[in-house]
Amino acid sequence: MTQHSDDLHQRLMMLRDTVFASWMTxxxxxxxxxxxxxxxxLLDTLPIFYEQLCSVASGEIFNYRQSTLASEHGGERARLTGYDVETVAHELQLFRSVLFTTWGNAGFAISRDQAARLxxxxxxxxxxxxxxxxLSKAAAREQFSTAAVHDIRAQLSAAAMAVDHLLEGQQTEASRELGALASQRLARIGSMLSEMLDMSMICPPATDTPELQWLDLHDVLLGVVRSSTAASRVNVMATAVHGFWHRDSISxxxxxxxxxxxxxxxxxxxITAMLRCYGGRVALSITNEGPPIPPDRIEAIFQLYKRTAMKGEGGWQIGLPFVRSVAEQHAGSIAVECRHGATTFIFDSPIDPRPILMARMRR
Structure with a gap:
């Protein structure tokens, strides 16, 4: 951006607290x-969204198809509030109205082109x-699969024993081949169910409340980086951030x-690791340079039971679904943005999620 654009961006950012105070009211x-x-x-990921709006008002091009920030906002509303679809739209429409009114009252004249882009x-x-x-509401229904796995595995075990018994008796060549094929299929189904059960255990429901400790998230981040095999590539840009988190899961x-x-x-x-605090929340971002995630796969990378197709991986991928689960257990979210040749994952949570978690337990 030009110097003029930078100045405009900074002046609009100075109005952030005013915008959000009016919006929350x-x-x-x-x-x-x-x-x-x-x-x-209530603020959720909106302060980061406000920064993006300031950038767009200052002339930067932003492609929302390469970000999950808004979808994560909707997901949190589904998981942590009593909102419905109409309410999600209503609060963002109010945000639009307050934004333009506050900027106008402060003397910022928005051109027709700027208004159209915003x-x-x-x-x-x-x-x-x-x-x-x-999608979040739909994912809640998938929790049913965890309970179903146990019952299905019991039935599969009985079927496998019956097939094994048949294979031990007198058989024709054709029946022997069919029995062997059935045994292989049953073993494969059992293996897939085991993987599904493992993932459900690793990624417990967001309603499970972890035991939180008073931590310095900066120290936790440094500890993880130092133990990484790629420590020499990771640049940490952060200062001390104290709050309540579950050390093991956040690590x-x-x-x-x-x-x-x-x-x-x-x-x-x-690779850049950055911590930023705003409005009682902290955003941990991890940025790498490389090919962007295809827009049609951005949401899928956070979903359980989705097989990946990038770099030829096989099996069930549980890393990013686990991260989302940890974020949700801290009343937070995980989002990804692909911009300017870099991919950034943003782990966002309240500095003290305990009041939110307690309120969620009472719902």
């Missing part, structure tokens, strides 16, 4: 269920938030994000 008055939500949960971005965010909301989540960045980055390129 309007939302608590006009949106169902919002008045019950604590400020960090409105387009907000409209896309509304659509993506609704999509994320619907494993960071480890997965760094491993993912290493695997999909261009060889020898740096």
């Amino acid at each position: 309007a939302v608590r008055e006009q949106v169902r269920f919002a008045h019950e939500l604590p400020a960090p949960l 409105n387009s971005l907000i409209d896309e965010a509304i659509r993506e938030s609704i999509t994320g909301f619907i 494993k989540a960071i480890e997965n994000l760094i491993s993912n960045a290493v695997e999909y980055s261009d060889p020898g390129t740096p």
Whole structure:
């Protein structure tokens, strides 16, 4: 951006607190269920979205198809609030109104072209938030599969024993071949069910509340980086950030994000780990340089039971679904952005998620 654009961006960013104070007042008055939500949960990922809007107003091009920020916002609303689809759209429409009003009152004249680009971005965010909301609701129904696995495995075990018994008796060549094929298929199905069960154990439901500790997230991040085989490639840009997190799960989540960045980055390129605090929340971002994630695969990488097709991997991939699970257990979210030849994963959570988790348990 030019110097003029940088100055405009900075001046708009100085209005952030005013925008969100006005927006929270309007939302608590006009949106169902919002008045019950604590400020960090109500803000969610919107402060990062505000930064993007300031960049667009300053002339930067932003393609929302290469970001999951809005869909994660909708997903959090589905998991942590009593919102419905209409409510998700309503609060973002209020955000649009407050944004333009506040900027106008501060003397910033938005051109017709700027307004069109901002409105387009907000409209896309509304659509993506609704999509994320619907997908999250659908994912909740998939929890049924975990319980079903146990019953199916019991039936498979009985069927496998029957096939083995048949194979031990007198058989024709054809029946022997069919019995062997049935045995192989049963073994394969049993293996797949075991993998599904393992994933459900590794990624417990978001309603499970972890035991949180008072930690310095900067120290946790440094510890994970130092133990990584790619430590020399990771640049840490952070200072002390104290809050409440579950040390083991947050460490494993960071480890997965760094491993993912290493695997999909261009060889020898740096990886950046950054911590930022805003509005009672912290955003941990891990950025790598390399080919972007195809837009049609961005959401799929966070979904359980999705087989991957990049770099020829096989099996069930559990790293990023695990990270999402950890984020949700801390009343947070995980988003990804692909911009300017770099991919950034953003782990966002309240500095103190305990009030939100307690409220969620009472629902």
